Amino acid sequence: MRRKGVSYSKYGYIFTLPFVLAFLIFSLYPIVYTAVIGFTDMKGLIPKPIHIMDNPFQNFKDLLFDNPTFIKSLTNTGLLWVLNFVPQMLLALLLTAWFTNKRMNIKGQGAFKVLLYMPNIITASTIAILFNSLFAYPMGPINSLFEMLGWSDAPIFFLQDKTTARGIVAFIQFWMWYGNTMIVLIAGVMGINPALFESAAIDGANGVQTFFRITLPSLRTILLFTLITSMVGGLTMFDIPQLFLAGGPDDSTMTTSMFIYGQAFKGSYMYNRAAAASMIMFLITAVLSSLLFFLMRDRDAARLKKAEKMKRRAARSAQATTAREV
């Protein structure tokens, strides 16, 4: 009898305390601190006391209106993301359609998954420098390959051309991530109610029809999740462009993260400008995350609420009809 009176709810607080403390100290405080620095004139190697500028938004204004390099880094980031995400999604969808098609019955799926996912696990820094060496000029593996296949007469200086450099960075990102996306999508297809596919088969739908009418609509949530996580990941893209060409040629592969890093930690110590840039990046991420949040909130609860509303409305209209009848 007594045991019922014991309340365990305090353990909820105790068990989540380490998480909360670590979050407050190592995430929330630094974010607030970064935001504050964004409003100050803090620069230089020697730390100075916090001094808010007369116009607190000066750093943001400078970045957005007077800093072509920052704007370029934002557009580069967006461009590189689109260039890697669109082909990545298309290829992942195609492979998903093939691998989950029961009539085709592709063998060796396990081995293919292991190999296609492999680049994702290897250190991005290593991959960036590896590709830099592969595209070396005048003699590197890719140049040798082109010569062997007769595609080029003279060695090509790939990394000097802006478009080629961007294309290679986007390709590396694509190459590292399409296997991941494919595995997530295949898992999503496995989670679809098999009865849907059966009834489609009975109705005589072919593979293409089944894919576009049943598989794709059922994957909507997963596709959106992949889209948003990839956007946030793409927004913070750093390792590959930093080590591949350090942003060159002519800043054509410089991303926002590299801009922040460059302003603060590469000799100019412009902490205020870097902090303001971080905050702009943070705001973009926050918008994307809130989208994801609405997507992932308890869907059952929402559905339940909707059903209840419908019921109430139905009851009301039923009442109305009975009233009229009377």
Next chain:
Amino acid sequence: MEKIKSTGNVNRKLTKTIVYIVCILLALLSILPFWIMFVNATRSTPEIQSGLSLLPSSHMMSNLRVLLDKSFDPLQGFMNSFIISSAATLCTVYFSSLTAYGIVAYDWKLRGPFFTFILCVMMIPAQASAIGFYQFMYKLHWTNSFLPLILPAIAAPAVVFFMRQYLLATLSLEIVEAARVDGSGEFKTFNRIILPLMMPAVATQAIFAFVANWNNLFMPLILLTQKEKYTMPIMVSLLRGDIYKTEFGSIYMGLALTALPLFVVYFLLSRYIIAGVALGGVKE
């Protein structure tokens, strides 16, 4: 009728062949760059510059000697990366499990809001707070220390989210009740009974946490300036510097050395890794 059926069969066989060809090409695309990396690690710089080869040569040791002569210390980098990644992984999986258990097993007033909060902060990138984080660590004199790379791992919202889903699906509160009747304290129940039950999820998340920490470049690059503290990815970034400009053989050697441990881990654990990816939510 017969004819239609046979053309259908031919078509299907053709499609299937195309599918296999594409998949094999993609698999080759995954393998080839790394293959060239390992092969070139054994070839001398003149050999590398004279053309492509898919067969190893005999200059592995001389490449290694050139590499180690020039401030590249893969053993030190390996040790540093290993210490940071292991400690951070332990923090992540233990405290995330604890937090998830706190959310699932106990009925407390702020449980709902707390979970909402975790969903909200799941996507905040490290880059967004890097400047404040660096200044904060600078004041604590924690730059060039491993602590700022380890302790933040205690709060890993995405892992808590994953662990909560796992616990919701598998935990029966009757076990907890039974442990209470037997006089087990709440912490003991978690450590002795719940944590072992969560092992499949813990193992999956541990692999990903370890790899993510191992591959992390941004934070260590900002915080660690002393050579003897460098992690593996920072070591790799040295290979792009001027000192190795013409030593292609040793550059490939350095790259191969940094990638090798990951290949070993991947081929040992690939089954679990692929299954873990399929569960989703591991995208950076």
